[in-house]
Amino acid sequence: MAEFNSEPLILAAQEFAKLPGIGMKTAQRLAYFILNSSEKEVEDFAQGLIKARKSMRICKSCMNICSSDICPICEDEKRNKKLICVVESPKDVSAIERSGGFDGVYHVLHGLLSPINGIGPDKLKIRELMQRLTDCDEVIMATSPTVEGEATAAYLSKLIKPFEIRVTRLAYGLPAGASLEYADDVTLLKALQNRSEL
Secondary structure, eight states: OOOOHHHHHHHHHHHHHHHHHHHHHHHHHHHHHHSOOHHHHHHHHHHHHHHHHHHOOOOTOOEESSSSSHHHHHHHSSSSSEEEESSSHHHHHHHHHHTTTEEEEEEEEESBGGGTTBBOGGGGTHHHHHHHHHGGGGEEEESSSSSSHHHHHHHHHHHHHGTEEEEOOOOOOOOTTTTTGGOOHHHHHHHHTTOOOO
8 A cells, every 4th residue: 555545444354354355455445435434434334343243143053153052054944954955154154145046954054165275175164064965955066166165065065975975066057047158168168067957
């Protein structure tokens, strides 16, 4: 950050820049906003974050973030408990729920396998997933289509298959409303491989 910026601005921007997806320009804008707010507004903001963090729990069943021992999705009697969708993080649960097309339950891994970054099976919520398989018909692997996501899905599939449980993977392809000319080669290849009958 330029040297003409004041120390309070620099300190605040450095804290905001620690958040994922926040670059230094955005961090600086957020810091300006906070420093121009009243002391009461800043205290309320900080207290809100502290309260949210202190009230946070991890669901004992699916490992999702919630405010009680069991999350509302796992408590819902209408959900199909025999269908488990495995995701990387709580934000993936939110994304799938927004689609409105899934009536099963989830399992949040809290990361993906990444030996380069020192993330092995022991750092993920895999043991907890394996304990849930006793009354399960299908496990959907909904990890990202990245090297780490694919490796995690393949690893879990090998662990689950001996239980004679169906293991599926989310289909890949073109997003709705997309134009073929702008699709990258891998997306087009996956779309062709995962085509379905009309």
